[in-house]
Amino acid sequence: MLEVEKISVNFGGIKPVDQFDLSLQKGELVGLIGPNGAGKTTVFNLLTGVYTPTEGKITLEGKLISNLKPFQIAKKGITRTFQNIRLFKSMTVIENVKVAFDNRINYSILDRLFNNKKYKDQEQWLHEEAMKILDIFDLGEYAEEQSMNLPYGKQRKLEIARALAGDPKILLLDEPAAGMNPQETLELRETIKLIRKQFDITILLIEHDMNFVMDICERLVVIEYGKIIAKGTPNEIKHNERVINAYLGQGA
Amino acid sequence: MKSNTTTKFLAISIITYAILAACMETGVSNGYISGIIVSILINIIMAVSLAFVTGYLGELVLGHAGFMGIGAYVSAIITMNMDLPMFIEFPLAIICGGIFAALVGILIGIPALRLRGDYLGIITLGFGEIIRIVLNNLKITNGAQGLSGVSSYSNFTITFIVVILTIVVLYKIINSRQGRVVVAIRENEIAADCVGISTFYYKTMAFSIAALFAGIGGGLYAHYHTVINPTSFGFTLSIEYLIIVVLGGMGNLFGTILAGIILGVLNEALRGFSEYRTIVYSLVLIAIMISRSKGITLQTIKSKFNIKLPTKKQRQEFASKGV
Numbered sequence: 292m293l294e295v296e297k298i299s300v301n302f303g304g305i306k307p308v309d310q311f312d313l314s315l316q317k318g319e320l321v322g323l324i325g326p327n328g329a330g331k332t333t334v335f336n337l338l339t340g341v342y343t344p345t346e347g348k349i350t351l352e353g354k355l356i357s358n359l360k361p362f363q364i365a366k367k368g369i370t371r372t373f374q375n376i377r378l379f380k381s382m383t384v385i386e387n388v389k390v391a392f393d394n395r396i397n398y399s400i401l402d403r404l405f406n407n408k409k410y411k412d413q414e415q416w417l418h419e420e421a422m423k424i425l426d427i428f429d430l431g432e433y434a435e436e437q438s439m440n441l442p443y444g445k446q447r448k449l450e451i452a453r454a455l456a457g458d459p460k461i462l463l464l465d466e467p468a469a470g471m472n473p474q475e476t477l478e479l480r481e482t483i484k485l486i487r488k489q490f491d492i493t494i495l496l497i498e499h500d501m502n503f504v505m506d507i508c509e510r511l512v513v514i515e516y517g518k519i520i521a522k523g524t525p526n527e528i529k530h531n532e533r534v535i536n537a538y539l540g541q542g543a
Numbered sequence: 544m545k546s547n548t549t550t551k552f553l554a555i556s557i558i559t560y561a562i563l564a565a566c567m568e569t570g571v572s573n574g575y576i577s578g579i580i581v582s583i584l585i586n587i588i589m590a591v592s593l594a595f596v597t598g599y600l601g602e603l604v605l606g607h608a609g610f611m612g613i614g615a616y617v618s619a620i621i622t623m624n625m626d627l628p629m630f631i632e633f634p635l636a637i638i639c640g641g642i643f644a645a646l647v648g649i650l651i652g653i654p655a656l657r658l659r660g661d662y663l664g665i666i667t668l669g670f671g672e673i674i675r676i677v678l679n680n681l682k683i684t685n686g687a688q689g690l691s692g693v694s695s696y697s698n699f700t701i702t703f704i705v706v707i708l709t710i711v712v713l714y715k716i717i718n719s720r721q722g723r724v725v726v727a728i729r730e731n732e733i734a735a736d737c738v739g740i741s742t743f744y745y746k747t748m749a750f751s752i753a754a755l756f757a758g759i760g761g762g763l764y765a766h767y768h769t770v771i772n773p774t775s776f777g778f779t780l781s782i783e784y785l786i787i788v789v790l791g792g793m794g795n796l797f798g799t800i801l802a803g804i805i806l807g808v809l810n811e812a813l814r815g816f817s818e819y820r821t822i823v824y825s826l827v828l829i830a831i832m833i834s835r836s837k838g839i840t841l842q843t844i845k846s847k848f849n850i851k852l853p854t855k856k857q858r859q860e861f862a863s864k865g866v
Binding site: 339341360361362365366370371373377378379380381382386387389390391393394396398400403404410413414417453454456457 | 734735
């Protein structure tokens with residue numbers, strides 16, 4: 292459903308991503324791995340429109356999206372989380388999710404000023420839907436807390452919840468397990484399995500925790516210096532000479 | 544859901560109105576004091592509208608007085624050139640002034656809001672000055688002499704009603720999906736963008752709503768002072784409004800209103816210091832900012848005076864226990 296054809300981006304002579312190819316099938320869970328500075332997050336920024344590729348094209352279900360802005364791409368069905376958590380810090384947990392629902396409600400300011408039925412119905416619906424998503428992530432009891440007061444692992448979960456609220460077709464997770472303790476990582480693994488079941492969604496994730504990646508990903512893409520150096524199943528990647536030299540090291 | 548707060552607010556404002564009106568009727572407050580009260584009320588309109596862009600959207604705007612000037616001139620020109628009864632032409636003029644200011648706001652917002660932070664501040668400062676200079680050079684605005692003999696339509700009651708309406712409307716907008724998105728943009732623009740929010744659209748919207756109310760405030764100003772000239776709407780006035788917003792606390796409507804009142808009173812109370820007034824005023828500002836950098840909130844007042852109210856959780860517990 293997502294086709295990435297030979298995209299490159301050029302920052303004044305430096306090419307953090309060079310001739311990157313990727314094809315995602317519906318329902319897949321694919322991992323993007325590689326050493327630090329390999330260009331993994333830049334790939335995410337290209338997919339979500341934060342950067343525009345200087346070469347190549349990206350199509351989602353046959354439609355070109357590489358020329359769109361981030362909010363347009365999000366509306367078309369690609370949402371993401373961030374490596375350095377980007378929550379709406381001073382807002383409550385449930386408001387964080389409600390913001391992401393904004394494209395699914397449409398009452399106007401006038402509807403709000405007169406407190407009419409349309410406003411009340413839509414806010415009611417929004418509240419219920421937002422609570423449903425929070426409950427999936429066991430965040431229901433924190434709904435009215437300020438999001439910056441959540442523990443780290445829960446902040447990461449909230450970011451995933453917020454990304455899912457936009458009803459995406461493809462979810463991009465940028466190091467979802469970074470900074471988590473083993474217990475939290477274990478929970479995250481279960482959560483990801485759960486959302487795949489519930490939301491019928493395609494996931495592409497970046498992660499450095501190899502146990503985590505090898506366990507949940509069906510397919511891996513390895514990049515180094517912006518270029519793909521290997522593709523394949525976790526098992527193939529584990530024994531790939533080039534990947535071992537570039538990234539995994541002899542011990543793995 | 545939040546209509547409770549609105550009712551409470553309306554009750555408080557009716558009481559405030561009754562007290563102030565009674566003072567004026569019985570002669571406890573003279574014309575001088577009434578004048579200060581109206582000025583403070585207009586300042587509140589300007590400050591809460593600026594608070595919407597600066598406090599809630601989080602964008603620095605240094606040309607708010609420019610929009611006030613547009614509203615003042617447009618409404619004054621309308622009432623001066625029309626020959627209708629006051630109750631028709633005055634509301635019409637005020638609304639037209641507001642709408643015209645909002646349109647200029649959109650026009651300025653489209654190029655300006657592509658920038659952020661300090662850069663946007665400088666741009667709005669520039670546009671504010673452009674508005675002033677245009678007013679200074681147009682024939683219809685009577686150049687540097689300005690307009691005099693504007694009908695004296697604004698009074699305490701009308702201004703008070705407009706202030707209440709402004710606060711209620713802004714409060715409701717802030718507590719709507721639009722307001723939620725505006726705050727989200729302040730909190731993290733990239734994240735808002737990546738969940739499908741057209742940040743540019745909402746920024747322009749917030750900017751023009753603020754300009755709308757600034758224009759309305761300008762209309763009231765023109766019909767209260769009856770004389771307006773371009774220098775009334777200069778850069779220093781924009782800064783004054785910004786000071787109220789910052790002092791009231793970013794993203795804090797209640798604090799902004801309170802700061803508007805406090806600064807208005809302070810400004811007058813310091814008249815005794817004559818030429819040292821601005822120095823004392825500035826020192827007080829610095830002192831307040833250092834001690835209360837988050838602005839004036841119910842929280843800070845409660846902790847300052849040691850008022851302990853049950854928290855929401857406690858109230859719920861009480862309720863469940865049937866206390």
